[in-house]
Amino acid sequence: MSRPLRLSLGGAIDRKKPVNFQFNGRQLCGYKGDTLASALLANGIHLVSRSFKYHRPRGIFASGTEEPNALVQLEVGPRTLASHQATKIKLYEGLKAFSANCWPSPAFDLLGILGFFHRILPAGFYYKTFMWPRWGWKIYEYLIRHIAGLGYCPRQPDPDRYDHMNAHTDILIIGSGPSGLAAAIEASHSSARIIIVDENSKFGGRLLSDNSKINNKSGPDWAAQQESILASNPNVKMLRNTTAFGYYDHNLIGMIENLTGPITGVKDKKRQRLWKIRAKQVVLAQGAFERPLVFSDNDRPGVMLAGAIRTFLNKYAVIPGRRVALFVNNDDAYRTALDLNAHGVEVVVVIDLRKEATGVLPNRTISEGIEVVEDAAITGVIGKSHVKKIEVMMLSEDGKSVQGEKRFFDCDLIGISGGWNPAVHLHSHTNGKTVWRKDDGVFIPGKTLQNIISIGACSGNFSLQSCLKDGWTAGKKVVKLTGFSSKKTNSPKDTENIPEQPWRNIWIIPSNAPAGQNDKHFVDQQHDVTAADIQLAAREGYQSVEHTKRYTTLGMATDQGKTSNIPGHAILAEILGKEVSAIGTTTFRPPYTPVTIGALAGPYTGLLFAPIRRSPMHYWHESNGAIWEDVGEWKRPWYYPKRNESMRDAVARECLATRNSVGILDASTLGKIDIQGPDSAEFLNRIYTNNWENLEIGCCRYGIMLREDGMVMDDGVTSRLGKNHYLMTTTTGNAASVLAWLEEWSQTEWPTLKVYFTSVTEQYATITLSGPNARLLLEEFTNDIDLGGGAFPAMQYREGTVGGFRARVFRISFTGECAFEINVQASGGANLWANFVNAGEKYGITPYGTETMHVLRAEKGYIIVGQETDGTVTPYDLGMNWIISKNKDFIGRRSLNRPDTARDDRKQLVGLLPNDKTEILPEGGQIVSQLQATYPIPMIGHVTSSYHSPILGRSFALALIKGGKKRLGQTVHVPLVERTITCQVTSHLFYDKEGHRLNG
Amino acid sequence: MLVIECPWCGPRSEEEFTNGGEAHIKRPSKPSALSDEEWADYVFMRKNTKGIFLERWSHSSGCRRWFNAARNTITNEIAAIYHINEKPPKEIS
């Protein structure tokens, strides 16, 4: 039996706690502390998925956030998550994961065998396909959507719970590697509040992956010691399993904390928490990503970053291969050879791109008996679904081609390293500049306006010693910058400081044939972008990085090009014969890693999604079978069906009862704004289109307010309650915006006018009695208000007692019937309503909802703002010339004389009567004046409101039609999918044109 | 997400505020005397400044007061905050 792939000692796993999980239906076992990737490798599984475009087999390439290949569909059913990196998933009991892009399995993939995608998806296929004939796109879209997806979405609502948290801190440190820990320790000597976060469950970052020593302690031990020092400090908050995904304005950082595995099943446990942290100073210590080498067939399973091999070996105690070849351009990668050798894993060869490898680490490697081939390159990989053998040739003098005899080495793992790229992502989110450091070819953080200090590897200082020193210095600095004072301490110096020789950057590793001819040099493995694709883009004229990125989709996959961007840009620069700094770099944008919609939504779903506003009479409506209509945040009764009554029958019954006897409506939701101050009338004069100075106390007036562009904004009745006291009503949906509108004008434009506004919508319950028997019913409830038509005419207001409550009674009608709006304190509403209903029984009093209200008002030609108007309608368009004062200025007045608003072919409000009285026009239906055989038929307007009128015994509608006022009596058509409705254009007043009923 | 210092309530998160667009646009005192072009300029035309921009904010989920701010539209730095009926501070204008 061969040696197990798990080391018997070491690593950050708990061998006493086995964890069972499933991958593609196979039952497997790992340990607590494993990631899915390390557990798969320990089970000998490398091949995890198929690539997006070409369906090539792909394995685990990296060990963390930068992983481009090992994407899985995590879990099933409503908890499933697409495109999750196996390297980021902490193993938990019962985990289920499935390969992405594989059908029927990663090892046997039909689509890959078809070799289909290679031909139809060249670089720029998004662009090119759109230029093809229209029918082409349909086919490709179908193929792409059905075959090339990176995963699927859950079909059911997410059963898990999510949380949001806001926090403020003096110092925020992102990353807990050597530099982050050193900064935190140093800053913690002050009394500043500190938050330190790391995306892993253990602090230490690279210290847990590398075999290093600090103050004679091993890396993990030193990290654990610092972690416990920080944990005992009450000023320090430590967030583990937390990824900072976005850096926003004014030092606001968004983070996701992973709290539990998705299938814990524990009630009230949260799956993820979204943190919004505002910091005075931010220390970025995110580290660096190892850079791949772009060589022939570099995407084979078994090709892995050299640093990732160390992580699997040292942190997870997994041997990812038994015969390892390394392909490198730097000294650091030799640590992988040394660590493997120390664990007895055979290192077959180290291929070094550099002309000579003479540094301390290469020398140590050679002295351990490992062959090092200098000035050479891997020119081919043998083994389709796993590495079996490599082909190696010597480089030419300029490194642009290969020469000499081929050599072959048997191996099952290739460790590659092209150096390291600082993780400048969060810095970049702040619009921070990046600077190209020519010596080793890396982008390092440049200027930013946010309060950031980038340290350690993410600032381009890769050695352990410089990381620790950076941290120590930054810790001191941020304490000072946040206004605290710290103790004197010594820099932790006691680390092994091994000098390293420079890297040699060869961006496309030469092989026997030009890139792309016989084989593929992958740059972006997740999006299957090859060096040849970038060359093609350059040949086709794409010269800027931003354009090339969009054309080839380089770096646009879920990994955002963490490993591919720099090689890609460097290849483009090389083809264009420019410096990398001259072609620029793409801007990293949030999120750094994918964020679930669940975390962004947080707890604000279901009932917490938006507040529900209920009127004081809500529960009466509810227990009397009201069907609800949502109007803004309000619940309003839509209609009250009796037993099996249909909506149409219920509305007809409510309409007729109101027209013939008495109806009762809950109008509490209408906005009510109390206006006081000596300049109230003047203010109303400026806001409304009509005159307000002559409105007497006890009188009401309908008003329309316009925006400054002359378009109708809101309408409502305002009553004068006292000398300097008015009550304005607004539409239900616009109450808040009208209040804001009044406040804005009063504060910004007319601060000298003495006028004050208070929303009193919720302080009053408003009950409307409407119909010929309304007065008779109300008379039973009051003895101090004379309700007689002569004493209390329409559009007036009285105060008195109604049903034992202090009441404001308005004779305002929205139905065209004699109507009273009774306002009492909110707490009295339900009681008074019930008493009205009981006492009104002899009149057949009928509660009616918003639908009946709409029918009754439309019969009278009354508009509803937002239905007859849409922000492009003037009062003239509505035929409301009578409400426009000619002798004063008001908001929007000048705009009514603009040439466009004065046109006489504007859409104007008219009535429509379908020839077939039973046909109800669909609201929004487009109107044409003539039917014709050829399309398009010019459209002249649209239906705004349409109902069946029980009192008229027929259907009718309101519409906005071009030049409508001149079309009265004409025939128009509303073509629908299956039929056309022909109608006559009429006046928009349908019922009681003279107003006898209302004024009676 | 900006931190905005309301002159009445102190520093608060942008979520509590409403942006009111360009500041210092005075409503003409005699609109009827304006040509169509002049009126359209007042109603519709706004600056799209790169750099320091004088704009109005309302602390709509707070004290509901309007005020002016000088914000750098490139960096989102807020260089000054001043009362709604005041002129911008000298060092800004």
Ligand SMILES: [Zn+2]
């Ligand atoms: Zn405020």
